[in-house]
Amino acid sequence: MNFLLGITPSPVLSALLWIVLVVTALYFARPTVHQFILAAGEALHKMFRTGSLSVAHAERALAERNRQVLLAAGREAKERIVEREFDRINETVRKDLSSFSALHRSLSESINRIEKDHSQAVEVPPDPPGWVKAVSAVAELDSKDNRLGVGSVLADIHKSLIKAHKEAMAAYHEASGKRHALLRKMRPDWRQIQQTLGKVGKNVDSLLGRSVTIDRHMQEYEDIVKDEDRAVSILSSSSLVYFFVSALVMAVAIGGATINFSLIARPMAEMVGGTSLAGGFRTADIAALVIIMVEISMGLFLMESLRITRLFPVIGALPDKMRVRMIWITFTILFLLASVEAGLAFMREVLLQDELATSALLRGDIDIAANGEYMWITTAAQMGMGFILPFALTFVAIPLETFVHSLRTVVGLLAIGVLRSVSLLLRLLGKGFRNLGKLLTHIYDLPLFIPLWWAARDHNNENSDLTEARL
Amino acid sequence: MKSLALVLFGVLLASCSPPQSTNTGVYMLVDTSGTYRDEIQKAQQIIRYTLSRLDATDTFAVARVDTGSFSEKDIVAKMTFDDRPSTVNRQKRLFAEQVETFVNEAQSSAYTDITGGLLQAVEYLNEKHPGEKTVLIFSDLKEDLQDGYIRDIDFDLDGFDIIALNVTKLRSDNVDPREYLTRLEQWQTKVEKSGGKWRVINDLDGLEGLL
Numbered sequence: 314m315n316f317l318l319g320i321t322p323s324p325v326l327s328a329l330l331w332i333v334l335v336v337t338a339l340y341f342a343r344p345t346v347h348q349f350i351l352a353a354g355e356a357l358h359k360m361f362r363t364g365s366l367s368v369a370h371a372e373r374a375l376a377e378r379n380r381q382v383l384l385a386a387g388r389e390a391k392e393r394i395v396e397r398e399f400d401r402i403n404e405t406v407r408k409d410l411s412s413f414s415a416l417h418r419s420l421s422e423s424i425n426r427i428e429k430d431h432s433q434a435v436e437v438p439p440d441p442p443g444w445v446k447a448v449s450a451v452a453e454l455d456s457k458d459n460r461l462g463v464g465s466v467l468a469d470i471h472k473s474l475i476k477a478h479k480e481a482m483a484a485y486h487e488a489s490g491k492r493h494a495l496l497r498k499m500r501p502d503w504r505q506i507q508q509t510l511g512k513v514g515k516n517v518d519s520l521l522g523r524s525v526t527i528d529r530h531m532q533e534y535e536d537i538v539k540d541e542d543r544a545v546s547i548l549s550s551s552s553l554v555y556f557f558v559s560a561l562v563m564a565v566a567i568g569g570a571t572i573n574f575s576l577i578a579r580p581m582a583e584m585v586g587g588t589s590l591a592g593g594f595r596t597a598d599i600a601a602l603v604i605i606m607v608e609i610s611m612g613l614f615l616m617e618s619l620r621i622t623r624l625f626p627v628i629g630a631l632p633d634k635m636r637v638r639m640i641w642i643t644f645t646i647l648f649l650l651a652s653v654e655a656g657l658a659f660m661r662e663v664l665l666q667d668e669l670a671t672s673a674l675l676r677g678d679i680d681i682a683a684n685g686e687y688m689w690i691t692t693a694a695q696m697g698m699g700f701i702l703p704f705a706l707t708f709v710a711i712p713l714e715t716f717v718h719s720l721r722t723v724v725g726l727l728a729i730g731v732l733r734s735v736s737l738l739l740r741l742l743g744k745g746f747r748n749l750g751k752l753l754t755h756i757y758d759l760p761l762f763i764p765l766w767w768a769a770r771d772h773n774n775e776n777s778d779l780t781e782a783r784l
Numbered sequence: 785m786k787s788l789a790l791v792l793f794g795v796l797l798a799s800c801s802p803p804q805s806t807n808t809g810v811y812m813l814v815d816t817s818g819t820y821r822d823e824i825q826k827a828q829q830i831i832r833y834t835l836s837r838l839d840a841t842d843t844f845a846v847a848r849v850d851t852g853s854f855s856e857k858d859i860v861a862k863m864t865f866d867d868r869p870s871t872v873n874r875q876k877r878l879f880a881e882q883v884e885t886f887v888n889e890a891q892s893s894a895y896t897d898i899t900g901g902l903l904q905a906v907e908y909l910n911e912k913h914p915g916e917k918t919v920l921i922f923s924d925l926k927e928d929l930q931d932g933y934i935r936d937i938d939f940d941l942d943g944f945d946i947i948a949l950n951v952t953k954l955r956s957d958n959v960d961p962r963e964y965l966t967r968l969e970q971w972q973t974k975v976e977k978s979g980g981k982w983r984v985i986n987d988l989d990g991l992e993g994l995l
Contacts, residue, residue: 586867675832
């Protein structure tokens with residue numbers, strides 16, 4: 314510094330001299346430096362822009378792939394739903410139409426019976442009263458022949474008539490009674506016909522309802538096949554919902570597995586030792602974890618064999634006989650493991666009691682050791698949990714399948730978001746460097762304001778001289 | 785591919801390597817000489833507390849300090865606990881019973897050979913190879929050797945924790961406390977010089993830091 318300020322006797326003069334020299338040098342180097350800064354800014358801008366375009370291209374490719382994955386998954390899901398709906402319709406039709414001939418026969422029989430009864434129940438008109446003719450004949454005879462003793466004849470006729478009337482009335486009552494009985498017999502047939510027709514109507518309504526559902530699903534399926542944006546949007550939002558719901562259920566299942574683990578880890582020490590380590594972990598803990606993992610695996614296979622989930626296509630494609638065998642094998646293993654867990658849970662309680670008794674003995678509290686009147690409740694609860702939890706964990710397969718399927722979409726969406734952000738960032742950086750180049754040229758010019766002003770002034774004077782000369 | 789296989793093999797070997805022992809070995813010397821015999825109930829409390837703190841594969845032995853303590857015959861009870869929790873509980877109960885019998889039947893001895901007992905403890909624990917080795921000395925630390933007994937021997941107490949418990953003051957200590965302090969200092973020097981760690985716990989209500 315002293316050297317710099319010592320080139321003249323006066324430091325101020327030296328400083329001024331240096332300033333003049335530096336400014337002059339900077340002024341003469343100005344066009345080159347400007348060109349360099351702007352070129353560097355432009356090069357960086359192009360580099361980042363190319364990067365941004367590349368990332369944007371990757372994002373578009375990923376979005377397209379994600380879209381295709383989503384559509385394929387949606388198509389598959391819709392196919393499954395429609396297939397299931399058709400299965401149900403098939404089942405309904407098979408069940409109801411197979412009994413349609415019996416139903417028809419039942420209806421025909423009922424109708425025949427009703428017809429027969431109805432024809433028998435037709436009201437027979439009572440015989441016309443014969444005594445009117447007889448009385449008039451007698452009356453005519455009496456008046457024509459002037460015979461005596463007509464009265465007794467009439468009395469006899471009267472008597473006969475009363476008797477005949479009584480008999481006719483009795484016959485009429487009997488016939489009416491029979492008709493009413495026949496009509497009564499018809500009532501259950503009417504009811505049966507009504508019920509049968511009601512059942513048929515219900516089935517037809519159910520079929521109609523299912524056909525409406527199938528129509529709706531088919532419409533959605535068509536949208537998916539046509540690659541429509543609306544279908545993609547619906548599938549995407551559904552996928553996100555499925556992801557979060559399945560993640561929640563999985564978290565609950567993990568909680569269950571943790572409880573299961575704590576139930577069997579302690580008594581496992583009785584089998585494999587309490588202190589031996591494998592890979593830095595207690596062997597008893599590893600054994601308990603293995604049991605739980607085997608249970609979950611068996612549950613997965615069981616669900617696959619039952620065709621509830623479709624994580625392993627190989628199992629789904631097995632022949633039915635083999636599949637049923639697999640169902641029984643996995644269920645048996647699961648049952649045995651659940652029984653083992655129940656036993657271990659019991660052992661856990663026994664060990665706990667033993668430990669408490671020993672601790673009480675070492676503390677000198679003999680009475681506490683004997684206090685276990687209601688312990689059977691916790692023992693039973695633990696055994697129950699040990700037996701039920703493996704079966705409950707079986708159902709993890711369902712949310713797991715949904716989680717795995719929706720995870721593809723969610724990861725794809727996240728990756729798209731990241732790529733989009735990176736692309737935007739690169740574009741901003743590119744623009745920033747270009748503008749930074751311009752800014753740096755202006756900053757470079759700041760200390761050169763005097764020569765620049767001078768040059769501008771000269772330039773203006775030259776321009777005005779030229780203008781005057783032209784005029 | 786070759787290097788990957790090598791790494792995998794290395795990881796496999798590392799996971800299969802014999803683990804370092806993490807168990808504990810405790811040897812307790814119980815002074816039965818003279819009037820200190822009256823303190824034996826407190827020793828029983830400490831033994832029970834120690835039993836409650838020990839776990840599977842740990843080793844515990846209780847030995848009396850009498851005229852000549854460098855002997856296996858002076859070991860009252862000894863146990864290396866099993867790996868299975870149920871067996872450990874049974875062993876602890878059996879140990880407690882043996883100690884109970886000793887406490888009821890222990891006789892007062894004429895001399896006090898603490899150094900011999902310590903030698904026996906070191907030998908016993910070294911033989912068992914526990915991860916942590918602790919010797920508890922339940923005594924007033926006043927050594928009184930019978931004529932002819934030589935105990936001027938160098939120890940190797942590297943890796944040992946020596947804890948003196950219930951170091952009571954003698955009548956002479958009350959007259960001249962320097963005797964008590966000197967006694968403690970001598971033992972501390974002796975232990976630390978041999979590579980061991982020395983601690984004194986006189987408050988038996990605060991046994992939490994014992995093991």
